Amino acid sequence: MAIRRRLNKKADIQISFSWLFALIAGAVILFLAIYISTKLIMNQTYVMSTETAKQIEILTNPLETGFESETARVMTLQTDTKIYNECYDGGNFGEQGIKLTQKNFGKWPEPGAEIKFKNKYIFSDSEVQGKNFYLMSKQFNYPFKIADLIILTSAEKEYCLIDAPEEIEDDKNVFPDNVKFESEGCSKESIKVCFAGGKCSINVNYAFNYLEKEGKRLEFTKDLLYGAIFSDGIIYNCQIKRIMKRASILSDLYSNKIEIVSRKDCNSNLKENLIQFKNFADVDEKTNINFQILDEIKEDIENKNKNADCRLW
């Protein structure tokens, strides 16, 4: 009796070889499937992030075509996204870089590959987070058209303009929904931008062309004000250097144009001013742009061009 009971117990734990084989093979296949799927998902996340960065580049094109410049448009992404704005001021025109990462299972994976382009100027914080973003474009003429500036903000951040001068209020239709004037009613959490002093995150001295933000002083010329408000100091200083590099090359272009139109009896007295403008616009990496001097030269050029026999731009 006792022997039979022991034999039965042995049979209870006895697993046939075919079961053992199936379990091991199944485990191996399952492990491989999970491993490959994880790798594929990670790869796909990287590809998706890179593709989305490229799509942002494409999305900004209409803002520079002339039909849609000086407008704002909303950009909605499928998941919570962090956009990294990178700016490089080396070379002839510098470079604009964009990379992003999208939240996946509650975590932020490594950002996708950086997309670089030379002919865009995106003003924003170094890192912008959200699902809905606003793209606003503003033409920059100094004294001739230099570029369409693109201002990128997250819909999660609201800006409140307090005591803004009339010139700024005239641009109301250019602003996206997250930029409001005090008269429209601002939320408590909004970033306050003061134009006439006060306890604000950003204090603008409109008369002397500078603003103070996070303990830093950013100098601007009128049309660059929005760039200074909505981007951090590093990005702003880099972008204005890139823009001024393009301005300096454009002044070369207009100097060449003077010679071409002079064949048609169109004489211009702007050549010397353009050379002067070029010298002050193209500064090396360590020097800051002197907008006070440039504003004076610009005004002079603007007046001469307005009254010229044949306008250059």
Place this chain on the structure above:
Amino acid sequence: MKNKKAQLKIQQMAFMLIAVTLFFVLVGLMILTIYMGGLKDTANILEEEKAIQLISKLANSPEFSCGDVFSRTTNCIDMDKAVAIKGVKDYNDFWEVNGLTIKRIYPQETGNKECTLANYPGCDKLTIVEKSGSFIEYSNFVSLCRKELDVNQEKYDKCELGIILVSPKEKG
């Protein structure tokens, strides 16, 4: 006898596992092919849209646009300025295109003669970027405007029909 039966079962199991795996792989491949096919079409449409936007953007960029010089503003190229680019080398990689050409199509006077600073405006074609290789070209009609002198040596604005041809850089 018992051993042989077990071996047969292992073989059966192994074949079954391989067959099931192969089945899923094939189904996966089929889904991937259908998905990739749709993706390719979408990519081509997007690429075309992007190229058209790029052309408009180029025509209205400060290097080419008419600004306030002529009565037209959008899709108007100031040829006096565009020719001046010939003297500036910095623009080679700026627009990230493989080819960028402006052609006068009406009236064509010189049979596609290339413009230089010396022969302008006695020419029909201005090549700004030309990279070796064969690339897809997209085009759009534009006004080509310039300052001209009439028979009485009076200045006037002359605008003609032109085309802008762009070969965008491939994806990636």
